[in-house]
Amino acid sequence: MLTKRLTALTLAALALAMPVQAGTSYPLTLDNCGVEVTFAAAPDSVVTVGQAATEILYSLGLGDKVAGTSVWFTDVLPEFEAVNAGVARLSDNDPSFESVVAKRPGLVAVQYEWHVGAQGSVATRAQFSDLGIPTYTLPADCIGKDNTTGSDGTRLAPFAMDSLYQGITELAQIFDVGPRGAALVADLKAREQAAIKAAQALGLNGASAVFWFSSAEMDIDPYVAGQGGAPAYMMQALGLENVVKSNEEWPVVSWETIARANPTVIVAARMERRRFEADDIERKLEFLQTDPVARLMDAVVHDRIVILDAHSMDPSIRNINALETLAEALAEVALQ
16 A cells, blocks of 8 residues: 655655745634634643544644544554654543543644534534634634534535645644644645646546445445535545445445446455444454455456545545545556
């Protein structure tokens, strides 16, 4: 797998190439997912509820500000192992409201509204606000999305990378590290366009794909990517048709339906989480090779199965790594 990692040297070089930016002017007020949030100064600490928010903050060089993390799907990116080792992990999954508050954070940075939102499983934004703790939700989870429909929500408009870049830029503003945010966004955009250009050059007309996240049990219908989320964006950008036509973020679709569509490529999620049996990538691969329906799909017969980190299937900086991995895999498909 080809992965390109940001380094301090890369960020420094990009920052030098960017126009000089003034520091954040406080008080800073942002409209964040329909909630107005004001910062009198840069927060002295932050607790993250969601791996995407954690890795953005690490990418901005703010690891020393992170007092606690939670909601992890897979291991932290290798370049952040050292900083992450010194940060308290409140929970691999949903943290308790009390554990977050106990850290006395200056900010709670959130990946999903269903964790901290109107009906938050951890708490509502109002509960944190009542204690004087501001919350910030990554815009990628609320722009063009209805989060009142189940835990995963429904996309009302297709996911766009601009919403991810907005989250990076605004977090950089909040912490008064604007140039770092600009450099990070510039690097990610350049890599995004390079991966898209490489895939488009292949001319894979009519190629299709399905993204398999997990399954509650191995012998029942899988959770696959719908038409509006980050995987749908990746497929559209790389010239692949999504064989799943639902607007839900992660709908349940039968293998019979998927087999009839016969995708060119199957993209399977690998994760350390073990909430469901199919979280295990080895169990996924075994199923595809042995199930009487799944094993007949062309993608299985011709070994066109691409493995991605589960976290790269949600809006995050890992979307760029995923684009690069998929573009490289599609180059091999073009040779078949």
